[in-house]
Amino acid sequence: MESNKNISNDRINITSNLKKIDGSFSSIQIKVVGGNTPIAIAFFDIDKTLAHLDILYKEAIHKLFPKEDKDELIATFLRGFKLGNSFREFDRMYSIYENNKVEWKDPEVYIRERLNPMREMIDGPNNIIHKQASICLVQYGEEASKIADSLYESNPELFTKARIGPLYTLLEIYKRSGVLMFGFTANAKVFVNKLSVYLGLSDYFIDIATDETMEGGGKEIAIKKLLQIVENKNLMIPKEQLIFIGDSIRGDIGSGLLFCKNNPGYLGHGILVVQDIRSLIEIRHLVNTDKEIYNIVSHMPTYGFVVDEVPKNKNGDFSLLSVKMSNFFFKL
DSSP, rough: OOOOOEEEESEEEEEEEEHHHHHHHHEEEEETTTEEEESSSEOOOOBBTOOOHHHHHHHHHHHTTTTSSSHHHHHHHTTTTTSHHHHHHHHHHOOOOOSOOOOGGSHHIIIIIIIHHHHHHHOSSSSHHHHHHHHHHHHHHHHHHHHHHHHHOOOOOOOOBBOHHHHHHHHHHHHHHHHEEEOOOOOOHHHHHHHHHTGGGTTTEEEEEGGHHHTTHHHHHHHHHHHHOOOOOOOOOTTTOOOOOSSSSIIIIIIHHHHHHHHSTEEEEEEEEEEHHHHHHHHHHHHHOHHHHHHHHHOOOOOEEEEOOBBOOOOOBBBBSSSTGGGGOOOO
């Protein structure tokens, strides 16, 4: 790997592994302590955390199941986005629409009846269940990639409008602070490469983990592999300063907790992104009624980030460092 270039006593330049729109690679400044330890490492989910990408998913998933009603299909698909990886999502979708397991349209029923007893087989590799999910994932990734190219060519502003403004403001704050950042998302690499370019993520992230990175598990596997990139750049891991940001308690925050449990000495906190107060109320209800969700927030400090409640300053920019922070950011 490329060695780091010192630019000051406490900052270094690291070249992103992600291409920009012109084919170049960003040089990202990281703040370090002790000469080679980043002050923190943040892991960001992408869809519904950094951007709303329903327009891409709707067309791509219909290519896989063309006989189904498009609106009903995308609604079912999106409900499965909190399962942790796309192998699970496509095992569920294939089971619903090819094997008539309509009760699994409810992700909680799928988790209880299918995922929990068969997690290892679904996550793979080397079995027919995982192989079928992988086939769907590859087909979906290729279709979504083509659709992204077509949309960007015809109307690149769609990707700017798709960005969730307050979270891009958070990216900027972390970037200025020198936080080392990665993406981790349950999507195929061929599709994620397009998203990275069209959403400008190479300006922030050193790399993005995809479903291919997670084979055999969920995002907890991706976290470990991303941290290996840090070590390969001759940097130390700030083991007690990990941040996990996403819209799924199980898939994002829970994966961070699982990684920390499996790797003693690592600690972190979660930031759960929700769109509005109504969504926050639903999450708080789950915390009080769902044992798994309760255990996650009990063992990892988790903060709610309510997108619609973030104020703007007089210039029209989102203001995260506001006196009204308690209206949109607080501990669950």
